[in-house]
Amino acid sequence: MANDIVPQDDNAAGMPVELDVSTITGEEKAAILLLSLNEQDAAGIIRHLEPKQVQRVGSAMARAKDLSQDKVSAVHRAFLEDIQKYTNIGMGSEDFMRNALVAALGEDKANNLVDQILLGTGSK
Template sequence: MADNDEVKKSDELTGKEKAAILLISLDKERAAQVLQAMDKKEVEILTEEIARWENVPPDLVKKVWQEFYQLSLTSSYLNQGGKKYAEEILNRALGNHRALNMVDNFRENSKEENVEESFFELLEKIEPKDLLNFIKSEHPQTIAL
Protein backbone atom coordinates (compact mmCIF):
# COMPACT_ATOMS: atom_id res chain seq x y z
CA MET A 1 0.00 0.00 0.00
CA ALA A 2 1.44 3.38 -0.91
CA ASP A 3 2.46 5.82 1.79
CA ASN A 4 -0.35 8.22 0.92
CA ASP A 5 -3.05 5.56 1.09
CA GLU A 6 -4.95 5.11 4.30
CA VAL A 7 -3.68 2.09 6.22
CA LYS A 8 -6.36 -0.53 6.75
CA LYS A 9 -7.11 -2.20 10.03
CA SER A 10 -6.33 -5.92 10.20
CA ASP A 11 -10.03 -6.85 10.30
CA GLU A 12 -10.61 -4.89 7.07
CA LEU A 13 -7.97 -6.76 5.09
CA THR A 14 -8.80 -9.36 2.48
CA GLY A 15 -7.28 -12.84 2.62
CA LYS A 16 -4.94 -11.90 -0.24
CA GLU A 17 -3.76 -8.82 1.62
CA LYS A 18 -3.14 -10.81 4.80
CA ALA A 19 -1.23 -13.49 2.89
CA ALA A 20 0.86 -10.79 1.22
CA ILE A 21 1.66 -9.20 4.58
CA LEU A 22 2.68 -12.57 5.99
CA LEU A 23 5.02 -13.16 3.04
CA ILE A 24 6.45 -9.64 3.24
CA SER A 25 7.26 -10.19 6.90
CA LEU A 26 9.22 -13.37 6.15
CA ASP A 27 12.82 -13.32 5.01
CA LYS A 28 13.22 -13.58 1.23
CA GLU A 29 14.34 -17.22 1.34
CA ARG A 30 11.28 -18.41 3.28
CA ALA A 31 8.91 -16.27 1.23
CA ALA A 32 10.37 -17.81 -1.93
CA GLN A 33 9.86 -21.32 -0.52
CA VAL A 34 6.21 -20.56 0.15
CA LEU A 35 5.72 -19.20 -3.36
CA GLN A 36 7.40 -22.29 -4.85
CA ALA A 37 4.68 -24.40 -3.27
CA MET A 38 1.95 -22.50 -5.12
CA ASP A 39 0.75 -22.70 -8.68
CA LYS A 40 1.50 -19.97 -11.21
CA LYS A 41 -1.82 -18.15 -10.83
CA GLU A 42 -1.55 -18.03 -7.03
CA VAL A 43 1.99 -16.68 -7.31
CA GLU A 44 0.83 -13.99 -9.73
CA ILE A 45 -2.03 -12.94 -7.44
CA LEU A 46 0.15 -12.78 -4.35
CA THR A 47 3.01 -11.04 -6.16
CA GLU A 48 0.62 -8.33 -7.38
CA GLU A 49 -0.65 -7.90 -3.83
CA ILE A 50 2.87 -7.77 -2.39
CA ALA A 51 3.78 -5.06 -4.93
CA ARG A 52 0.88 -2.91 -3.68
CA TRP A 53 2.34 -2.74 -0.18
CA GLU A 54 5.29 -0.33 -0.11
CA ASN A 55 5.31 -0.02 3.67
CA VAL A 56 3.54 -2.25 6.16
CA PRO A 57 3.21 -0.79 9.65
CA PRO A 58 4.75 -3.09 12.28
CA ASP A 59 1.55 -3.10 14.35
CA LEU A 60 -0.41 -4.32 11.32
CA VAL A 61 2.13 -7.10 10.71
CA LYS A 62 1.81 -8.09 14.36
CA LYS A 63 -2.00 -8.18 14.20
CA VAL A 64 -2.00 -10.27 11.01
CA TRP A 65 0.49 -12.74 12.55
CA GLN A 66 -1.61 -12.93 15.73
CA GLU A 67 -4.71 -13.68 13.67
CA PHE A 68 -2.83 -16.30 11.68
CA TYR A 69 -1.52 -17.88 14.88
CA GLN A 70 -5.00 -18.01 16.42
CA LEU A 71 -6.40 -19.46 13.20
CA SER A 72 -3.72 -22.15 13.13
CA LEU A 73 -4.40 -23.05 16.78
CA THR A 74 -8.12 -23.30 16.16
CA SER A 75 -7.54 -25.32 13.02
CA SER A 76 -5.23 -27.76 14.79
CA TYR A 77 -7.82 -28.38 17.50
CA LEU A 78 -10.49 -29.03 14.89
CA ASN A 79 -8.38 -31.36 12.78
CA GLN A 80 -9.02 -35.03 13.20
CA GLY A 81 -7.01 -37.98 12.09
CA GLY A 82 -7.68 -41.68 12.01
CA LYS A 83 -7.75 -44.33 9.32
CA LYS A 84 -10.71 -42.83 7.46
CA TYR A 85 -9.02 -39.42 7.32
CA ALA A 86 -5.75 -41.01 6.17
CA GLU A 87 -7.57 -42.85 3.39
CA GLU A 88 -9.30 -39.65 2.27
CA ILE A 89 -6.10 -37.62 2.05
CA LEU A 90 -4.29 -40.40 0.22
CA ASN A 91 -7.17 -40.59 -2.23
CA ARG A 92 -7.01 -36.85 -2.84
CA ALA A 93 -3.23 -36.75 -3.07
CA LEU A 94 -2.63 -39.84 -5.16
CA GLY A 95 -5.88 -40.67 -6.86
CA ASN A 96 -8.17 -43.55 -6.09
CA HIS A 97 -6.12 -46.42 -7.57
CA ARG A 98 -2.76 -45.57 -5.97
CA ALA A 99 -4.42 -44.71 -2.66
CA LEU A 100 -6.26 -48.02 -2.55
CA ASN A 101 -3.01 -49.90 -3.15
CA MET A 102 -1.31 -48.09 -0.27
CA VAL A 103 -4.28 -48.56 2.07
CA ASP A 104 -4.49 -52.26 1.22
CA ASN A 105 -0.76 -52.61 1.86
CA PHE A 106 -1.14 -50.85 5.21
CA ARG A 107 -4.10 -53.01 6.21
CA GLU A 108 -2.20 -56.20 5.41
CA ASN A 109 0.86 -55.00 7.32
CA SER A 110 -1.19 -53.97 10.33
CA LYS A 111 -2.68 -57.47 10.58
CA GLU A 112 0.78 -58.91 11.12
CA GLU A 113 2.23 -58.95 14.59
CA ASN A 114 5.47 -57.23 13.55
CA VAL A 115 4.57 -54.45 11.19
CA GLU A 116 7.59 -53.88 8.97
CA GLU A 117 6.41 -50.58 7.53
CA SER A 118 4.32 -48.09 9.47
CA PHE A 119 1.65 -45.98 7.89
CA PHE A 120 3.85 -42.92 8.26
CA GLU A 121 6.60 -44.68 6.35
CA LEU A 122 4.07 -45.35 3.60
CA LEU A 123 3.13 -41.66 3.59
CA GLU A 124 6.79 -40.74 3.20
CA LYS A 125 6.75 -42.52 -0.16
CA ILE A 126 4.25 -40.03 -1.55
CA GLU A 127 5.81 -37.80 -4.17
CA PRO A 128 6.13 -34.18 -3.00
CA LYS A 129 4.29 -32.99 -6.12
CA ASP A 130 1.34 -35.20 -5.14
CA LEU A 131 1.29 -33.66 -1.68
CA LEU A 132 1.53 -30.23 -3.26
CA ASN A 133 -1.51 -31.00 -5.40
CA PHE A 134 -3.36 -31.89 -2.23
CA ILE A 135 -2.50 -28.75 -0.26
CA LYS A 136 -2.58 -26.22 -3.09
CA SER A 137 -6.30 -25.63 -2.55
CA GLU A 138 -5.63 -24.67 1.06
CA HIS A 139 -5.74 -21.05 2.17
CA PRO A 140 -2.37 -19.32 1.55
CA GLN A 141 -2.00 -18.64 5.27
CA THR A 142 -2.37 -22.34 6.01
CA ILE A 143 0.23 -23.24 3.39
CA ALA A 144 2.58 -20.64 4.83
CA LEU A 145 2.52 -22.40 8.17
Protein backbone atom coordinates in the same frame (compact mmCIF):
# COMPACT_ATOMS: atom_id res chain seq x y z
CA MET B 1 -9.59 -15.23 10.35
CA ALA B 2 -10.70 -15.92 13.88
CA ASN B 3 -12.09 -12.96 15.76
CA ASP B 4 -11.37 -10.48 13.01
CA ILE B 5 -10.85 -7.60 15.41
CA VAL B 6 -7.41 -7.96 16.91
CA PRO B 7 -6.46 -5.89 19.97
CA GLN B 8 -3.44 -3.71 19.49
CA ASP B 9 -1.11 -1.86 21.81
CA ASP B 10 -2.39 1.15 23.70
CA ASN B 11 -2.59 4.42 21.80
CA ALA B 12 -1.23 7.74 23.10
CA ALA B 13 -4.36 8.23 25.24
CA GLY B 14 -3.80 4.84 26.87
CA MET B 15 -6.81 3.31 25.13
CA PRO B 16 -6.42 0.00 23.25
CA VAL B 17 -6.35 0.39 19.49
CA GLU B 18 -8.07 -2.32 17.47
CA LEU B 19 -7.50 -3.13 13.84
CA ASP B 20 -10.24 -4.97 11.98
CA VAL B 21 -8.28 -7.55 9.98
CA SER B 22 -11.46 -8.53 8.12
CA THR B 23 -10.90 -5.36 6.07
CA ILE B 24 -7.59 -6.76 4.82
CA THR B 25 -7.86 -9.02 1.77
CA GLY B 26 -6.56 -12.58 1.78
CA GLU B 27 -3.89 -11.60 -0.72
CA GLU B 28 -2.77 -8.72 1.50
CA LYS B 29 -2.62 -11.02 4.53
CA ALA B 30 -0.59 -13.56 2.56
CA ALA B 31 1.71 -10.79 1.33
CA ILE B 32 2.30 -9.54 4.87
CA LEU B 33 3.07 -13.03 6.13
CA LEU B 34 5.42 -13.76 3.21
CA LEU B 35 7.19 -10.42 3.60
CA SER B 36 7.74 -11.32 7.26
CA LEU B 37 9.88 -14.30 6.22
CA ASN B 38 13.33 -14.45 4.73
CA GLU B 39 13.43 -14.75 0.94
CA GLN B 40 14.28 -18.45 0.92
CA ASP B 41 11.39 -19.41 3.21
CA ALA B 42 8.96 -17.20 1.29
CA ALA B 43 10.11 -18.80 -1.97
CA GLY B 44 9.50 -22.24 -0.48
CA ILE B 45 5.89 -21.30 0.19
CA ILE B 46 5.33 -19.47 -3.09
CA ARG B 47 6.57 -22.57 -4.91
CA HIS B 48 3.39 -24.37 -3.80
CA LEU B 49 0.97 -21.74 -5.13
CA GLU B 50 -0.89 -21.86 -8.42
CA PRO B 51 0.26 -19.33 -11.07
CA LYS B 52 -2.81 -17.11 -10.57
CA GLN B 53 -2.25 -17.14 -6.81
CA VAL B 54 1.40 -16.19 -7.31
CA GLN B 55 0.31 -13.27 -9.48
CA ARG B 56 -2.27 -12.00 -6.97
CA VAL B 57 -0.03 -12.42 -3.92
CA GLY B 58 2.96 -11.02 -5.82
CA SER B 59 0.94 -7.95 -6.74
CA ALA B 60 -0.09 -7.51 -3.11
CA MET B 61 3.56 -7.84 -2.06
CA ALA B 62 4.59 -5.18 -4.59
CA ARG B 63 1.87 -2.83 -3.28
CA ALA B 64 2.83 -3.43 0.37
CA LYS B 65 4.80 -0.29 1.00
CA ASP B 66 5.05 1.45 4.36
CA LEU B 67 2.99 -1.14 6.23
CA SER B 68 2.18 0.02 9.73
CA GLN B 69 3.48 -2.11 12.57
CA ASP B 70 -0.11 -2.28 13.85
CA LYS B 71 -1.29 -3.84 10.59
CA VAL B 72 1.58 -6.34 10.45
CA SER B 73 1.11 -7.29 14.11
CA ALA B 74 -2.64 -7.67 13.66
CA VAL B 75 -2.17 -10.03 10.71
CA HIS B 76 0.45 -12.03 12.63
CA ARG B 77 -1.81 -12.33 15.68
CA ALA B 78 -4.85 -13.33 13.62
CA PHE B 79 -2.77 -15.92 11.78
CA LEU B 80 -1.48 -17.39 15.04
CA GLU B 81 -5.00 -17.52 16.46
CA ASP B 82 -6.18 -19.37 13.36
CA ILE B 83 -3.41 -21.95 13.29
CA GLN B 84 -3.73 -22.63 17.01
CA LYS B 85 -7.24 -23.92 16.31
CA TYR B 86 -5.98 -26.45 13.80
CA THR B 87 -2.55 -27.36 15.14
CA ASN B 88 -1.81 -29.88 17.84
CA ILE B 89 1.89 -29.78 18.56
CA GLY B 90 2.98 -33.34 19.24
CA MET B 91 0.46 -34.91 16.88
CA GLY B 92 2.47 -36.29 13.98
CA SER B 93 5.68 -34.85 15.39
CA GLU B 94 7.61 -38.05 14.62
CA ASP B 95 6.60 -37.87 10.94
CA PHE B 96 7.38 -34.15 10.85
CA MET B 97 10.81 -34.74 12.38
CA ARG B 98 11.56 -37.55 9.93
CA ASN B 99 10.46 -35.50 6.89
CA ALA B 100 12.36 -32.41 8.03
CA LEU B 101 15.55 -34.40 8.57
CA VAL B 102 15.25 -36.13 5.18
CA ALA B 103 14.80 -32.74 3.51
CA ALA B 104 17.77 -31.29 5.37
CA LEU B 105 20.22 -34.20 5.33
CA GLY B 106 19.15 -36.56 2.59
CA GLU B 107 17.55 -39.99 2.92
CA ASP B 108 20.51 -42.06 4.19
CA LYS B 109 21.86 -39.67 6.82
CA ALA B 110 18.37 -38.79 8.00
CA ASN B 111 17.29 -42.42 8.37
CA ASN B 112 20.36 -43.23 10.46
CA LEU B 113 19.78 -40.20 12.66
CA VAL B 114 16.05 -40.88 12.97
CA ASP B 115 16.78 -44.45 14.07
CA GLN B 116 19.16 -43.17 16.74
CA ILE B 117 16.68 -40.55 17.91
CA LEU B 118 13.75 -42.94 18.07
CA LEU B 119 15.74 -45.64 19.85
CA GLY B 120 16.79 -43.03 22.39
CA THR B 121 13.19 -41.93 23.03
CA GLY B 122 11.74 -45.41 23.26
CA SER B 123 9.65 -44.93 20.10
CA LYS B 124 9.67 -47.17 17.06
